[in-house]
Amino acid sequence: MTADSSFQSFLAREVREGSRYHTAPRVIEGPQAHKVRVDGRDVIMLSSNNYLGLTTHPRVIKATKDAIDRYGVGLGCGRSIASMRIQLDLEERLAKFKHTEATLAFATGYDTNLGTVWALMDRGTTLFLDEYNHASVFDGAGLSGARVRVYPHRDMRKLESFLKTPDRNKRRFIITPSIFPLEGDIAELPEIVELAERYGASVYVDDAHAAGILGDHGRGSVDHFGLHGRVAVQVGTLSKALASVGGYVAGSSDLREYLFWKARPFAISTGHLAPPSVAAVIASLDVLEEDDSLLKRLWKNADYFRGGLNDLGFDTGLSETPIIPVVVKDAAKGARFSKTLLDQGILVRSFGPPTVPENTARLRTIVSATHSRAELDYALETFAKVGRSLEVIH
Ligand SMILES: Cc1ncc(COP(=O)(O)O)c(C=O)c1O
Numbered sequence: 001m002t003a004d005s006s007f008q009s010f011l012a013r014e015v016r017e018g019s020r021y022h023t024a025p026r027v028i029e030g031p032q033a034h035k036v037r038v039d040g041r042d043v044i045m046l047s048s049n050n051y052l053g054l055t056t057h058p059r060v061i062k063a064t065k066d067a068i069d070r071y072g073v074g075l076g077c078g079r080s081i082a083s084m085r086i087q088l089d090l091e092e093r094l095a096k097f098k099h100t101e102a103t104l105a106f107a108t109g110y111d112t113n114l115g116t117v118w119a120l121m122d123r124g125t126t127l128f129l130d131e132y133n134h135a136s137v138f139d140g141a142g143l144s145g146a147r148v149r150v151y152p153h154r155d156m157r158k159l160e161s162f163l164k165t166p167d168r169n170k171r172r173f174i175i176t177p178s179i180f181p182l183e184g185d186i187a188e189l190p191e192i193v194e195l196a197e198r199y200g201a202s203v204y205v206d207d208a209h210a211a212g213i214l215g216d217h218g219r220g221s222v223d224h225f226g227l228h229g230r231v232a233v234q235v236g237t238l239s240k241a242l243a244s245v246g247g248y249v250a251g252s253s254d255l256r257e258y259l260f261w262k263a264r265p266f267a268i269s270t271g272h273l274a275p276p277s278v279a280a281v282i283a284s285l286d287v288l289e290e291d292d293s294l295l296k297r298l299w300k301n302a303d304y305f306r307g308g309l310n311d312l313g314f315d316t317g318l319s320e321t322p323i324i325p326v327v328v329k330d331a332a333k334g335a336r337f338s339k340t341l342l343d344q345g346i347l348v349r350s351f352g353p354p355t356v357p358e359n360t361a362r363l364r365t366i367v368s369a370t371h372s373r374a375e376l377d378y379a380l381e382t383f384a385k386v387g388r389s390l391e392v393i394h
Pocket of ligand 1: 110136206
């Protein structure tokens with residue numbers, strides 16, 4: 001066997017193995033909205049992080065088109081050579097929005113965590129990580145060489161016992177998502193901050209799912225819990241509620257300057273936010289700051305849908321946000337549930353092991369501000385029908 005044919009059979013084996021876990025991603029033929037066009041039909045989208053429906057907001061679209069006229073579409077150089085005015089405008093705007101000294105915007109949320117954790121931590125650092133941190137945090141931690149202590153999901157007693165253990169490392173960080181992406185619950189950020197202050201650690205919060213949806217006008221979890229000035233690093237994405245693509249770090253001006261030169265996915269790449277993506281975020285912030293009616297509608301829709309699912313007898317786990325898992329336990333049943341829902345006009349992705357623990361396979365539903373009551377009612381009726389036929393509920 002030649003080296004290349006052995007490589008090709010490795011790929012074929014891996015793809016075959018992977019297909020046991022991966023559902024075929026759908027193709028959306030029009031805009032990302034509360035309804036999407038799949039296979040020539042309009043279906044209700046219950047699997048999108050477009051929490052506020054801003055991807056199709058007329059103001060966001062107009063601002064994006066205007067930015068193309070003014071700045072063009074792409075980038076030709078990395079930011080160590082030159083930043084575009086609109087990129088700096090976004091970072092200043094985000095800093096004001098977050099009530100922090102500064103922010104730095106990255107090309108993706110993944111890059112933001114990867115680059116930030118990698119750059120800030122080293123062998124002399126101990127990281128205390130909730131087991132349900134995003135892969136980007138674990139990947140950054142691995143690259144940094146930091147000592148990693150993983151505590152069970154939201155187990156504050158375990159976290160405290162880790163923090164109490166003598167440690168020769170001076171730099172100690174607790175990293176947690178604020179809203180957990182597959183559970184839809186919220187971290188005990190005030191308790192985490194108190195533990196950090198008591199035992200000499202700093203806090204890093206990943207607001208990927210909280211940016212634009214928690215706190216006053218969507219300022220995030222630190223604002224929601226009134227913890228301004230007590231969280232060293234706040235990360236968020238721009239690809240979910242803020243209707244675009246990218247991520248940001250918010251904190252001190254020194255943090256920004258340090259990451260500008262040291263966060264490798266930022267510092268040594270030309271892949272930064274391009275003008276149309278930047279303009280979409282700025283316009284989304286305009287909408288959010290002027291009016292929080294979308295935010296209110298989002299939480300109302302989430303409570304309505306979760307309440308309806310619970311009344312039908314579904315297990316929605318720990319959900320307290322617009323991320324509402326429907327736990328079906330068995331992964332094959334989850335896949336069947338998802339497929340039947342699509343046949344009935346509802347797009348929801350199912351998750352099984354290894355993404356979630358054994359026997360906790362789930363459909364992850366995500367509600368948006370722009371779902372109508374009639375759409376949510378239709379989804380509840382359909383969940384009831386399919387849930388009974390698959391004996392998830394009785
Ligand atoms: C908790 C968390 N952090 C970070 C990210 C990465 O963000 P992005 O998708 O913008 O790369 C995600 C993405 O889903 C996430 O759920």
